Amino acid sequence: MSVLSETIDWFSRSSTWSGNDGIPHRLVEHLGYTALTVGIAAVVAVPLGLYIGHTGRLRGLAVAFTGAVRALPTLGLLTWFALLVGLGLTAPITALVLLAVPPLLAGVYSGVESVDQRTVDAARAQGMTEIQILTRVEVPLGLSIILGGLRSATLQVVATATVGAFIGLGGLGRYIIDGQRSSDYPQMLGGSLVVVVLALLLDGAWAIAQSLTSGRHTRVLV
Amino acid sequence: MTWAWENRELVLELFWRHAWLSAIPVVVGGLLAVPVGWFSHRNPRLRGGVLALVSLLYTVPSLPLLVILPLVIGTGFLSPLNVLIALTIYAVAIMARTANDAFGSVSPAVLDAARATGYAPARLAFTVELPLAGPVLLAGLRVVSVSTVSLVSIGALIGVSSLGSLFTDGYQRDFTTEIVVGIVATVVLALLFDAVLVLLGRLAMPWARSQRSVTPTQGRWAAFFTRGGVSAGGDAL
Numbered sequence: 001m002s003v004l005s006e007t008i009d010w011f012s013r014s015s016t017w018s019g020n021d022g023i024p025h026r027l028v029e030h031l032g033y034t035a036l037t038v039g040i041a042a043v044v045a046v047p048l049g050l051y052i053g054h055t056g057r058l059r060g061l062a063v064a065f066t067g068a069v070r071a072l073p074t075l076g077l078l079t080w081f082a083l084l085v086g087l088g089l090t091a092p093i094t095a096l097v098l099l100a101v102p103p104l105l106a107g108v109y110s111g112v113e114s115v116d117q118r119t120v121d122a123a124r125a126q127g128m129t130e131i132q133i134l135t136r137v138e139v140p141l142g143l144s145i146i147l148g149g150l151r152s153a154t155l156q157v158v159a160t161a162t163v164g165a166f167i168g169l170g171g172l173g174r175y176i177i178d179g180q181r182s183s184d185y186p187q188m189l190g191g192s193l194v195v196v197v198l199a200l201l202l203d204g205a206w207a208i209a210q211s212l213t214s215g216r217h218t219r220v221l222v
Numbered sequence: 223m224t225w226a227w228e229n230r231e232l233v234l235e236l237f238w239r240h241a242w243l244s245a246i247p248v249v250v251g252g253l254l255a256v257p258v259g260w261f262s263h264r265n266p267r268l269r270g271g272v273l274a275l276v277s278l279l280y281t282v283p284s285l286p287l288l289v290i291l292p293l294v295i296g297t298g299f300l301s302p303l304n305v306l307i308a309l310t311i312y313a314v315a316i317m318a319r320t321a322n323d324a325f326g327s328v329s330p331a332v333l334d335a336a337r338a339t340g341y342a343p344a345r346l347a348f349t350v351e352l353p354l355a356g357p358v359l360l361a362g363l364r365v366v367s368v369s370t371v372s373l374v375s376i377g378a379l380i381g382v383s384s385l386g387s388l389f390t391d392g393y394q395r396d397f398t399t400e401i402v403v404g405i406v407a408t409v410v411l412a413l414l415f416d417a418v419l420v421l422l423g424r425l426a427m428p429w430a431r432s433q434r435s436v437t438p439t440q441g442r443w444a445a446f447f448t449r450g451g452v453s454a455g456g457d458a459l
Contacts, residue, residue, distance in 0.1 A: 071368050071412045073375040075386055076405040079393035159283030166379055176285055192286030203281045
């Protein structure tokens with residue numbers, strides 16, 4: 001169990017916690033990439049998903065796009081973009097956005113579609129405009145599923161940003177890639193554990209947000 | 223593309239390795255997940271717990287999992303076994319929820335009718351429930367297969383070679399063609415697996431052929447989102 005004690009040792013070193021290669025800095029980088037990517041993906045996917053969910057148009061296209069992106073290997077995409085675009089944030093962030101859009105898109109249109117058609121018809125019969133139906137009926141009622149899409153996208157990005165360290169991205173993946181290059185297993189293991197904890201915490205936060213909104217969902221329905 | 227032809231032996235060898243590294247987790251994961259899904263469907267009180275546990279497994283990102291696994295199971299750091307086990311875990315995580323839904327999709331009236339005609343529990347499970355859950359199980363397995371094939375490449379980062387090695391090698395040599403060949407080969411492999419699964423499905427379930435087919439993406443997102451609850455996400459890892 002020497003690896004384990006060496007990993008504990010890695011965690012207890014002060015250099016692990018300070019400077020540009022310290023956990024706090026890497027964590028902030030990782031969260032920054034995640035927020036940036038999910039933000040950009042949301043700007044693209046949310047309006048599109050609302051449109052698809054509300055009108056039912058382009059649905060086949062969205063499903064096909066989602067399936068096609070899913071089949072692409074993330075590492076292949078990252079390295080390809082890196083060689084095409086060169087060093088810097090553009091390549092990894094573009095690849096991450098591309099991977100975050102499908103789950104987000106699917107979450108948004110599935111959420112809107114999940115609303116009972118009778119409820120939508122009732123809203124229309126009351127004289128609501130299409131925009132009102134979308135913002136006051138479909139989005140509130142489908143919010144839990146829409147957040148599910150954000151949740152999946154976040155997980156996807158946290159995981160892929162880790163892999164991004166291979167093409168020079170900062171963040172927590174650095175410990176794994178740098179550790180691998182210098183055969184420093186304790187550092188790899190330590191970094192891995194931090195990523196896992198981060199993923200679980202973010203997933204838990206989204207789960208709480210989802211359960212809060214689905215609570216409102218039932219109250220509205222009752 | 224001349225590069226791919228000149229290096230066809232290497233590409234083909236990596237293709238086969240990739241195929242094995244994907245096929246084993248899909249088969250083993252599928253076989254493990256079906257009983258889990260059946261169990262959780264049969265025990266509504268435990269269902270929440272079982273499904274929460276499997277989706278928790280899915281939350282663990284792949285690269286960190288590949289680093290942590292050797293320590294937990296005592297394999298060598300470069301052992302392909304790490305990739306096989308990690309991908310089996312993900313396969314179970316995706317498939318168990320779908321299997322649960324698949325058994326939930328079987329009409330209770332049909333089960334009652336089978337019981338009334340004297341089917342014993344085991345015979346009921348294998349000859350009535352399983353075949354009727356088949357189409358949804360197949361849709362789930364197709365999702366698992368696509369995601370597994372695309373995930374195997376990550377192993378290249380820790381030295382387990384597959385088509386992913388073309389990505390790491392191409393990147394280090396600043397050689398785009400090699401990466402593109404790797405991506406194309408991975409997609410071809412995913413399509414091949416999908417075709418095999420569809421074919422096996424038609425052989426095993428000839429009656430389902432006339433019904434509207436469930437595409438992998440529809441199956442995937444339907445399973446992940448329309449159920450509301452905990453979403454297992456895309457192949458995040």
